[in-house]
Amino acid sequence: MIDYSRFISHVAKSIKASEIRELLALIRGRKDIISFAGGIPDPVLFPRKELAKIAGVVIEKYGDNALQYSETKGIIEVRETLSDFLARKREIHVDAEDIIVTSGSQSGLDIVSRTLIDPGDIVVTESPSYLAALGAFKMNGARLIGVKVDEHGMRTDLLEDRLKQLGDDVRRVKFIYVIPVGQNPAGTTMDKDRKKHLLEIASRYDLLVVEDDPYSYIIYEEGAEVASLKSMDKEGRVIYMSTVSKILAPGLRIGWIAAEKELIRRFEIVKQYVDLHSPTLNQFIVAEAIKTGVIDDVVSRAVPYYKAKRDTMLKAIQENFPEYVWYTKPIGGLFVFAYVHKPGFDAGALLEKAVKQYKVAYVPGGSFHPEGDGVNSMRINFSYPSHEQIREGIARLGRMIREA
Ligand SMILES: Cc1ncc(COP(=O)(O)O)c(C=O)c1O
Known part of the structure; x- marks a missing residue:
């Protein structure tokens, strides 16, 4: 028998399997369990017919290019379309040369990390923050500092305190990573003052800001403050990234980064060795889906659809969860995040019981907290379960919390 562990790198040994993926694998296909653990779109929103038609046309008409290797940065058709899309949707004014297409935002996070982080560098994130981003930063050797969020997003007053406390080590901070709108996992949205303060701090300490923005296209309250940091950035400090995962289909694995040319060039060189380029065919499909209004159509169906589910969940929580x-x-976004203020409550330790006894699943919040706190928290997704499942599942979860 070969002892494979000798061959495994320190990095690979140091990372843990994602709790979410392990858990989802365990309960997949179990109809008796109501799962709030995923973070995935409801497939009823996938524009099957439209995408089938686009894919057919693209392959038949443009097959020579669409089925071929392509530019690392992304095909020009999609970058030009994205430049227009970002201006229209997010008031981000960048030309096609300031955009690089990635294989989903996850790959964007990896490329940004590889390009910016040296082992021992510091990345500041919200606490809680997106688990797979924390993983990407750590895999590249980053030390993480977590700054608490409240309902207005990252507590930038605490951010400033933490940076001050670092002393000379502040030079090791490379960037501040934020998900300003419909945050995953917290469901919070940053207000304008916080955004301004964040940019001021980044400027004062000479730091970059990575703005991860998959959710701002799906907003439930009219007039909500969702301006992107990138649209407010006068100094070229913000690296903006987004994806079609929540507004078209995650299986296409197409995302993008918009940033200053000099940074984009660096990302491009790194990407050459990561995956040569993102799938050409899917880039053609995404360009067509934007141009022909398919994405606009998905968004206009997704907003009321998810809003209704969010409302069902908030009502059920109000009726079933104890006041603590x-x-x-x-x-906006797809998640509610809950902290159970009951002494000794450990959402991770209780998960098995939740699944086996109460037949309900969630993601324990601890691993979203970069500094190890938050064991009493959980992420609850409302995009995937049906209204009936939301009502019943939240009642089960409420019972579990009371009886814990
Ligand atoms: C905040 C955040 N960033 C990045 C991603 C990854 O997105 P993609 O499917 O484009 O890789 C997700 C997915 O859920 C997310 O919530």
Whole structure:
């Protein structure tokens, strides 16, 4: 028998399997369990017919190019379309040369990390923050500092304190990573003052900001403050990234980064060795889906559809959770996050019981907290379960919390 562990790198040994993926694998296909653990779109929103038609046309008409290797940065058709899309949707004014197409935002996070982080460098994130981003930063050797969020997003007053406390080590901070709108996992949205303050701090300490923005296209409250940091950035400090995963289909694995040319060039060189380029065919499909209004159509169906589910969830929580649970009321995105303020409550330790006895699943919040706190928290997704499942599942979860 070969002892494979000798061959495994320190990095690979140091990372843990994602709790979410392990858990989802365990309960997949179990109809008796109501799962709030995923973070995936409801497939009823996938524009099957439109995508089938686009894919057919693209392959038949443009097959020579669409089925071929392509530019690392992304095909020009999609970058030009994205430049227009970002201006229209997010008031981000960048030309096609300031955009690089990635294989989903996850790959964007990896490329940004590889390009910016040296082992021992510091990345500041929200606490809680997106698990797979924390993983990408750590895999590249980053030390993480977590700054608490409240209902207005990252507490930038605490951010400033933490940076001050670092002393000379502040030079090791490379960037501040934020998900300003409909945050995953917290469901919070940053207000304008916080955004301004964040940019001021980044400027004062000479730091970059990575803005991860998959959710701002799906907003439930009219007039909500969702301006992107990138649209407010006068100094070229913000590296903006987004994806079609929540507004078209995650299986296409197409995302993008918009940033200053000099940074984009660096990302491009790194990407050459990561995956040569993102799938050409899918880039053609995405360009067509934007141009022909398919994405606009998905978004216009997704907003009321998810809003209704969010409302069902918030109502069910209000009716079923005890008063010592604090939870977010998201104006966008796919998640509610809850802290159970009951001594000794450990959402991770209770998960097995939740699944086996109460037949309900969630993601324990601890691993979203970069500095190890938050064991009393959980992420609850409302995009995938049906209204009936939301009502019944939240009642089960409420019972579990009371009886814990
Ligand atoms: C905040 C955040 N960033 C990045 C991603 C990854 O997106 P993609 O499917 O484009 O890789 C997700 C997916 O859920 C996310 O929530």
